[in-house]
Amino acid sequence: MTSLVDAHVHLYEFNRKEIEDFISSNMLLVAVAEDYDSSIRNLELRDEFPENVRACVGLHPWNVKQEADALRQLEQINGLLKEADCVGEVGLDLKFTPTTFNLQKQVFQALLDMAVSHSLPLNLHAAGAWSQVFEMLVQRGAKKAIFHWYTGPISLLQEITEKGLYISINASASIQEKSKNIARNTPLHLLLTESDGPYSYRGLNLSPLLIPGLVKLISNLKRIEEGKLTQEIHKNITTLFQKH
Numbered sequence: 401m402t403s404l405v406d407a408h409v410h411l412y413e414f415n416r417k418e419i420e421d422f423i424s425s426n427m428l429l430v431a432v433a434e435d436y437d438s439s440i441r442n443l444e445l446r447d448e449f450p451e452n453v454r455a456c457v458g459l460h461p462w463n464v465k466q467e468a469d470a471l472r473q474l475e476q477i478n479g480l481l482k483e484a485d486c487v488g489e490v491g492l493d494l495k496f497t498p499t500t501f502n503l504q505k506q507v508f509q510a511l512l513d514m515a516v517s518h519s520l521p522l523n524l525h526a527a528g529a530w531s532q533v534f535e536m537l538v539q540r541g542a543k544k545a546i547f548h549w550y551t552g553p554i555s556l557l558q559e560i561t562e563k564g565l566y567i568s569i570n571a572s573a574s575i576q577e578k579s580k581n582i583a584r585n586t587p588l589h590l591l592l593t594e595s596d597g598p599y600s601y602r603g604l605n606l607s608p609l610l611i612p613g614l615v616k617l618i619s620n621l622k623r624i625e626e627g628k629l630t631q632e633i634h635k636n637i638t639t640l641f642q643k644h
């Protein structure tokens with residue numbers, strides 16, 4: 401069955417009514433975590449809605465603050481990997497949290513190795529650190545990953561997609577020219593859609609409800625019929641989340 405895809409959403413932050421609305425619209429929701437507690441919430445939501453929710457576990461780079469706490473959470477998250485569908489939201493951030501960069505690298509390396517050893521896809525945050533995150537993936541041999549809300553250079557986008565890694569276009573593309581350009585330059589077989597909801601971007605309240613409009617926008621940008629685009633995106637997420 402073909403449904404719309406939100407490849408990066410902080411699902412547990414929405415209220416019960418909103419979550420039920422997303423589920424009843426038959427969307428596939430990849431729920432990302434920010435820490436151990438939200439990792440648990442994601443697994444619970446996935447178990448409740450197994451058809452519609454994929455559960456990521458992880459430690460967001462913004463929550464990497466202090467070494468002892470980060471190491472403790474890594475160990476707890478490691479214990480959840482057997483049940484998880486993916487590892488995220490993980491990565492590096494030089495744009496908003498540059499002061500903890502060294503510790504972020506240490507934590508990301510550990511999470512990368514966990515994902516690779518369990519053959520789980522990564523849901524990546526790489527604001528201001530696109531090339532550093534890409535280099536670490538290549539170094540550690542990670543072959544399954546989504547670069548969430550990619551806004552890095554087009555030359556690096558080519559390197560990323562040559563490795564068969566996925567790019568998710570954020571719903572903010574409606575007001576962000578950079579994202580439109582990324583959508584135009586991403587090969588169809590590696591393209592995904594996402595909201596990053598419930599984050600607010602320049603007054604736009606991001607939510608899975610914006611995905612239909614995003615698909616319409618991308619279908620115009622890439623001159624692909626909407627139904628065909630929906631099918632392709634669904635095929636992409638299915639391929640990425642195939643267990644083997």
Ligand SMILES: [Zn+2]
Nearest residue numbers: 408432489596
């Ligand atoms: Zn996010």
